Amino acid sequence: MTASATTAPPALRTEPAAPPRARRRGRFGVHLFLGAVxxxxxxxxxxxxxxxxxxYEETxxxxxxSFPRRLSFDYYRQAFIDSGMSKYFLNSLLIAVPGVxxxxxxxxxVAFAVSRLRMRGGILLLMVFTAGNLLPQQVIVTPLYVLFNKIPLPYWMSDSLTMYDSLWAVIAVQTAFxxxxxxxxxxxxxxxxPQEILEAAIVDGAGVWTQFWRVTLPLCRPALAALGTLQFTWMYNDFLxxxxxxxxxxKLPVTSALNNLRGEFFTxxxxxxxxxxxxxxxxxxxFLLLQRHFIAGLTLGASKG
Known part of the structure; x- marks a missing residue:
């Protein structure tokens, strides 16, 4: 038997594994960095x-x-009562939940149309929707203010009989942005x-609505949960x-209730x-309720090539 026959091919050679102590040090460094962040x-x-x-007198x-001398929940009761926070919480939910x-x-x-249907201009349409997020919100405050004052609404939808001074205006702007x-x-x-799932549904006679509602949308639950968590946070915390x-x-959202806790001469x-x-x-x-779905939505595709 020749020497070349006894030598392992280069493709089968493997690099020596890192020693366990080095792996532990690397893992400890990563955990230390993540903990600090x-x-x-x-x-x-x-x-x-x-x-x-x-x-406040103590601080x-x-x-x-400094080290605390006394701890209590009195400020929470006072903040909730003095600011009338309950009605503002309801206003924020009436804006955020329908908006999301x-x-x-x-x-x-739109995503189903540009990604799953063979339509012309799909990429251009996706670019147009994405470009809308690049527009600063403050730029169109004045045009939207004038526009909402000219859009009529029935009395059961708005006390002002226009879109201005109604929750519909805030929901519309939040949704658009x-x-x-x-x-x-x-x-x-x-x-x-997988495209094969949609093709199998088409072979079974599924229409476009069935392809969207009963085939594609159930597979998007992790992504929808992750987006729903982010969107609720952004819409709920909005003040502008x-x-x-x-x-x-x-009618103001709960973020404005904090202004009621600020005194004129003392805060x-x-x-x-x-x-x-x-x-x-x-x-x-x-976030705690949707944590599992939120993390699953963030890690989707992490193992794909």
């Missing part, structure tokens, strides 16, 4: 929670980073779905559009921190 993002929230549990005397559902519904239609991003994400996700298009103070920042934590609770709750 997470702490940096959580630090403002933790500081707000810490300040909201302490009296004014000893500082916000309408945005995802319309975006899924978030539609492009959702179309972009859903279109690229739908392109990763409610301030511009709503003149009635009773209790501990009370303001308690109000901020209360305002953030619904978005945290939505």
């Amino acid at each position: 997470s702490l940096a993002f959580l630090a403002p929230l933790l500081l707000a929670v810490y300040a909201s549990l302490r009296p 004014a005397k000893y500082g916000y980073f 559902l309408l945005t995802l519904f319309l975006a899924s239609f 978030q539609l492009g991003f959702c179309v972009f994400v859903l279109a690229h996700f739908m392109r990763t779905l 559009w409610g301030l511009v298009f709503l003149s009635d103070g009773d 209790d920042y501990n009370l303001l921190a308690a109000g901020s934590v209360l305002v953030a609770l619904p978005t945290v709750l939505v």
Whole structure:
């Protein structure tokens, strides 16, 4: 037997594995870095929670980073009652929930058309929807203000008989601005779905509506859940559009309720921190409820080539 026959081919040779100690050090370094980044993002929230549990007199005397002498939830009760936060919470939900559902519904239609149907100009249409997100919102505040004052609505939809000073105006603007991003994400996700599934549905006699509603859309649940979580957070936390298009103070979203906690000559920042934590609770709750679907939507396609 010759020497060449006993030598393993180069293709079969493998690099020596890293020693276990080196792998542990690398894993520890990654975890340390991720922990530091997470702490940096959580630090403002933790500081707000810490300040909201302490009296303002104590932090004014000893500082916000001092050891607490007394902790209580009095500021949370005071913030919820003094700002009338319950009605503002309802206003934000009346804006965010229909806005999210309408945005995802319309975006899924467009994404299905440009990604699954053989239509001309699909890529151009996708570029147009995506380009809409590049327009600064502040640029069209004045045109939209004039436009909404000229669009009539029946009395049961708006007290002002126009689209201005109604929740419909805020929902419409939120939907329009978030539609492009959702179309972009859903279109690229739908392109990763096996084409054979749609072809089998066509062979079975499925129409376009059946292909969309009963075949494609159920496969998009992780992506829809991830987008729904993001969209709810963005629409719920928005302050600009409610301030511009709503003149009635009773219709303002919950983000505006924090202004009711600010005094004319003195601001209790501990009370303001308690109000901020209360305002953030619904978005945290939505994320916790949809956490599994949200993470699945973010990691979709991670193992694809």
